[in-house]
Amino acid sequence: MSHRLATLLLCLLSAGTATAQEHSTWRWSGPLAAGRTVIVRNLNGAIRLEPSTGNTVEVVAEKEWNRGDPARVRVEARMMSGGSGDLLVCALWGADARCDERGYSHGGERGASRGWRDGDIAVHFTIKVPAGTRVRANTTNGSITATGTTGDLDAEAVNGHITARPASGRVSASTVNGSITARTTAGPPGTLEIATVNGSVTLELAATINADVDLSVVNGTIRSDLPVLLNGELNRRHISARIGTGGPGLKVSTVNGSITIHRI
Numbered sequence: 001m002s003h004r005l006a007t008l009l010l011c012l013l014s015a016g017t018a019t020a021q022e023h024s025t026w027r028w029s030g031p032l033a034a035g036r037t038v039i040v041r042n043l044n045g046a047i048r049l050e051p052s053t054g055n056t057v058e059v060v061a062e063k064e065w066n067r068g069d070p071a072r073v074r075v076e077a078r079m080m081s082g083g084s085g086d087l088l089v090c091a092l093w094g095a096d097a098r099c100d101e102r103g104y105s106h107g108g109e110r111g112a113s114r115g116w117r118d119g120d121i122a123v124h125f126t127i128k129v130p131a132g133t134r135v136r137a138n139t140t141n142g143s144i145t146a147t148g149t150t151g152d153l154d155a156e157a158v159n160g161h162i163t164a165r166p167a168s169g170r171v172s173a174s175t176v177n178g179s180i181t182a183r184t185t186a187g188p189p190g191t192l193e194i195a196t197v198n199g200s201v202t203l204e205l206a207a208t209i210n211a212d213v214d215l216s217v218v219n220g221t222i223r224s225d226l227p228v229l230l231n232g233e234l235n236r237r238h239i240s241a242r243i244g245t246g247g248p249g250l251k252v253s254t255v256n257g258s259i260t261i262h263r264i
Contacts, residue, residue: 024070026061028077030087037086038129041099042139045091045122046160049135049146049153051167052128059089060126068120075123091123134169143178161199175199179257183264184209184250192250200257203250204264210244213261214251220258 032038032055040047045064052058061075077089080101090099098105122142129135133151137144143160146153150168157175164171165183172193173180180194183204194201205211205226215222216238228241252259 021064021066022070024063026059026063026075028059028089029056030077030079031055032057032087032130032133034130034132037134037136038127039086039088039101040125040127040135040137040139041088041090041104042123042125042142043091043093043104044141045124045139046142047137047139047144047155048124048126049137049144049149050126050128051148051150052130055130056128057087057130057133058128061091062124062126063121064124065121070121073121073123089125089127091125093121144173165204184211191248192252194250194252195254196257197255198257199254201252201254201259203252203259203261205243205261207263208244210247211242211250212246212248213239213241213243214249215239215241215259216253217257217259218255220254220256222259224261225263226261 038057059077063070063073072094074092076092077087080086080088086101088099088101092099094106096106129149129151131150135146135149135151136154138156139160140158141160142157143162144155144157145163146155147165149166152170153164153166153172155162155164155173157178159177160175161178162173162175162180164173164181170191171182173182174195177198178196179199179201180196181202181204182192182194184192184206200220207226213228218237222236222239226243228243231240231242
């Protein structure tokens with residue numbers, strides 16, 4: 001092997017090593033009283049919600065980074081009201097960053113947000129919650145997925161898709177840049193409030209569903225696999241209608257995208 005070729009291979013290997021993605025895992029678990037809420041706040045990374053067994057909440061946070069300092073991002077979980085209240089789970093960028101049930105603050109530290117804004121450090125949560133637990137999940141850059149949960153869900157993202165397939169419970173989901181998929185199975189559905197700006201919305205509804213729907217788009221189409229009874233005049237941008245005999249409300253809106261109702 002020539003000296004020039006050996007040098008080139010060494011440079012390529014060094015470059016690959018410098019940019020290799022690294023990982024670390026953080027875990028927490030603890031009991032949660034019935035009727036309490038799990039609040040999850042993230043800035044860069046996905047949030048996945050699943051059902052747990054018993055009354056235990058299980059939190060797994062996978063931290064990923066390339067060149068950034070992972071020590072600048074910490075993950076916290078704490079029980080409020082002296083350990084008997086709601087559970088707050090946060091990924092915090094910078095030593096002065098704080099979060100509570102009202103929101104997130106960088107604490108004025110210069111450069112504290114750089115790690116999540118350039119996407120170098122991400123925290124991906126997988127959280128298992130007890131039956132009937134309400135969840136409020138928020139992330140700036142990342143997806144939110146809920147599968148099989150049985151409590152009310154409030155999911156909010158800025159840049160990311162949301163998939164809500166709970167077994168039961170009310171669903172409120174909003175994002176700016178991303179699509180939303182929401183499912184309600186057989187039986188009376190909980191209220192759904194779905195909104196996105198740049199993205200499509202897919203509702204997955206049982207054939208036996210009874211609901212009142214309010215669907216609106218600006219640049220897109222509305223399509224339904226289920227028969228609907230219109231309230232008022234036909235409007236391609238806004239439909240107020242009844243499915244079956246009517247019932248809980250399903251309110252869906254998007255600006256740039258379509259709305260589709262699928263029968264399941």
